[in-house]
Amino acid sequence: MGELMVSKSPKSEANKITTVIRTLGFDQFPINVREVALEYSSAICPQAPIVAIKPVAIPSFEGMLKRSPKGDQWIIGVNEDAASSGRINFTIAHEFAHYILHRDLQQDFRCAQKDMHTWDALGKKIEVEADVFASYLLMPADDFRKQIDGHDLSIDLLRHCANRYDVSLTAAALKWREIAxxxxxxxxxxxxxxxxxxxxxxxxxxxxxxxxxxxxxxxxxxxxxxxxxxxxxxxxxxxxxxxxxxxxxxxxxxxxxxxxxxxxxxxxxxxxxxxxxxxxxxxxxxxxxxxxxxxxxxx
The missing domain is CATH 3.30.450 (Beta-Lactamase)
Incomplete structure (x- = not known):
């Protein structure tokens, strides 16, 4: 499977979508990641787009991306049980990342919160890449810098960023860690x-x-x-x-x-x-x- 992998930059792919969103005049936050995933996938791959994002109770999994038996469409499933809107939002972006970056590698992605060191090298690589893509899609670096420039780190600053992008406090902290x-x-x-x-x-x-x-x-x-x-x-x-x-x-x-x-x-x-x-x-x-x-x- 590793030999088939065509490497795409998660940052570049996310930034490409941000550019499209801004060109269309929708540079607003939080990004409607559900709409973006459906419409963008249909535009770039009309023969096999993402056709639905559904709540699915998947024990011990956060989300999934699955291709139909005929191979002509994909579906994102999200475990919304006891999940905040920020967690759900990031999960959808993460599964969308698998579609953009990795759909030629697998037919079925099931993503859980488990230790990365238990995965094989390819499994760890694609999960890290999906999180990076989601981070950049939901929190574009240039906009994030504007929010934090001139401000000392504080819980209020992190909450502002979390609310602006509809992500968890931890996602905002990890983005701050990278940008600061x-x-x-x-x-x-x-x-x-x-x-x-x-x-x-x-x-x-x-x-x-x-x-x-x-x-x-x-x-x-x-x-x-x-x-x-x-x-x-x-x-x-x-x-x-x-x-x-x-x-x-x-x-x-x-x-x-x-x-x-x-x-x-x-x-x-x-x-x-x-x-x-x-x-x-x-x-x-x-x-x-x-x-x-x-x-x-x-x-």
Missing amino acids: PGRTVVLAAKDGYLDWSSSNERAFKSGAYLATAKQTIEVPAASVLSGAVRSATGETARLDARVWFPREPEGLEIKEHAFVVEGDGFGYTLGILILPERDREEKGDDELLEPLTGTPSFR
Whole structure:
């Protein structure tokens, strides 16, 4: 299957659709991803478009993309049980991504929130690509920059972005992590342990990452996350960088934000660690949103 794969850039494909939307005069947010998926697929592949987006109760799955037995149409299914509109929106965009990027590879995609390190290399690649496409389609980088320029990170800023794009607070935080300058790590904690962690490229290259896919990592007792409680503003503090990253220089401080996120059937503490910049060679802006050490729940 890997030999058949024709690589498309998830960012470029999402940006191409954004350009079409803007050309038609619909540069408004949140993007109606249901309408976009149906109409765009019909325009680019009229012989086998997406014909419906249906609520489907799929135990342990967030969503699916399935081709009809005749091969002349596709259907997106979304598990809407106890899901917020932001989670549903991102799931639809994720399945639409599989259609745009991967429909020549498989006839059936079933996407669940599970550890990426349990998948084979191709499975992990296409799931990461689908999340990147969805992120750029729902939250175009240029518009996101306009929302955050001149503003310090805060729960209000993340909520503004989440509401503007109809995505989850975590999806907005992961996009902020990519767009904001400097070294940033976004993570989620449940029951005293990290569920996942995602460093931006600058942080990862400097060694500031938490390998949650390889080991169980307890939330440090000295961190803000360890005692965070639900509040309207979240909690912020400065602390020694070595609380989280022992290899950082002595005396270096980082800024830690903690936001308790609660919803139907789920709850976790979202953490954002901002480290001082260090002089290191950077990669270009076209890198994927990697490394993902664990499975960030964009939804």
